[in-house]
Amino acid sequence: MKACMKPENGKVEIVDVPIPEPEPGEVIVKMAMATVCGSDMHFLDEFANPMLDMAFPGCVQEQGLPMGHEGVGVVHSVGAGVTRLKEGDRVATPCMIGCGSCHECMTVDFSQCTGGGRVLFGCQAEYYRIPYADVNAGKIPEAVNDEMAILASDILSTGFGAVERAETGFGDSVAIFAQGPVGLCATAGARARGAGLIIAIDTVPERLEMSKKFGANVVINAKDKNAVQEILGLTNGEGVDVAIEAVGTQATFEQCTQSVRKGGTVSSVGIYGLTPSISMPTLAPSFLHRKVVTTLCPSGRDRMEHLVKLIDYADVDLTGLFTHKMKLDDLPKAYDLFRSKEEGVLKIAITA
Ligand SMILES: [Zn+2]
Numbered sequence: 001m002k003a004c005m006k007p008e009n010g011k012v013e014i015v016d017v018p019i020p021e022p023e024p025g026e027v028i029v030k031m032a033m034a035t036v037c038g039s040d041m042h043f044l045d046e047f048a049n050p051m052l053d054m055a056f057p058g059c060v061q062e063q064g065l066p067m068g069h070e071g072v073g074v075v076h077s078v079g080a081g082v083t084r085l086k087e088g089d090r091v092a093t094p095c096m097i098g099c100g101s102c103h104e105c106m107t108v109d110f111s112q113c114t115g116g117g118r119v120l121f122g123c124q125a126e127y128y129r130i131p132y133a134d135v136n137a138g139k140i141p142e143a144v145n146d147e148m149a150i151l152a153s154d155i156l157s158t159g160f161g162a163v164e165r166a167e168t169g170f171g172d173s174v175a176i177f178a179q180g181p182v183g184l185c186a187t188a189g190a191r192a193r194g195a196g197l198i199i200a201i202d203t204v205p206e207r208l209e210m211s212k213k214f215g216a217n218v219v220i221n222a223k224d225k226n227a228v229q230e231i232l233g234l235t236n237g238e239g240v241d242v243a244i245e246a247v248g249t250q251a252t253f254e255q256c257t258q259s260v261r262k263g264g265t266v267s268s269v270g271i272y273g274l275t276p277s278i279s280m281p282t283l284a285p286s287f288l289h290r291k292v293v294t295t296l297c298p299s300g301r302d303r304m305e306h307l308v309k310l311i312d313y314a315d316v317d318l319t320g321l322f323t324h325k326m327k328l329d330d331l332p333k334a335y336d337l338f339r340s341k342e343e344g345v346l347k348i349a350i351t352a
């Protein structure tokens, strides 16, 4: 089968490898759709393969790191002991795999697994493996297409998670810093959750345009304007109830802390990559009596099945997110395009 591998930093290639065989508890999925994510860029450009193999033992294979953690497909073969899935089931899988039985899986979230779970590497291939399949693979209803179902695996869960974990309430004002795919999902999530004023901030005009479609009332191009001043101006100088950081930089985190009101919440979901630490201004008005919450893609089978139901039944339309369609063979080009942020690229649908 064809699989996208990273032999060294900054480089991906399509290689020929055997179709995987399921170990006990696993299923092998025939990929229907995969996609490229901002986190893939961190894995590709910043984290060397030996470092990744230390963090996630066994993830690096002979030809490199199997790329891709967002995928949907159809169960192709079923390992011993799997009870909930059979050949032919359409499934969405979270980008973070949980074992289902460790303390963190049972009490915190499957994304925090310490019992053998980790990032689901390898979705950018004709077939990929889902460990602990009963725990992780959520079934997709027929009415939900691949483009929508694949969003559940990461950006929808992450973006909505940022809104949920900030306990955003009806009528709350929300500012979302960065309108990449995760930020756009947070914007849609804030709208779906019943927020009032939603302010979207970015520097790419196409992304700001899209954020209006997803529910933003006001957009701020941070190239032209001081976002913090604008937000304070829109909220009687008080700041918003919830400020969401959705890109992973010191500057945007700091701006979140400066634009959230007293008693408000800074909700951080951006991936900071190799940034070793971020800091928070301590002088008033940005520090006293605020909450800070961080979220890593809420995961597990139930989360997947809830999110696809949300797409199926609720008034959540994320159709504009897929701006490009490419084939598995084109993944090296897809990575270059995604890195460049040119052509208005948001999500690239990859099919075999
Ligand atoms: Zn992702």
Ligand SMILES: [Zn+2]
Residues within 6 Å of the ligand: 098, 099, 100, 101, 102, 103, 104, 105, 106, 112, 113, 114, 115, 116, 117
């Ligand atoms: Zn676990």
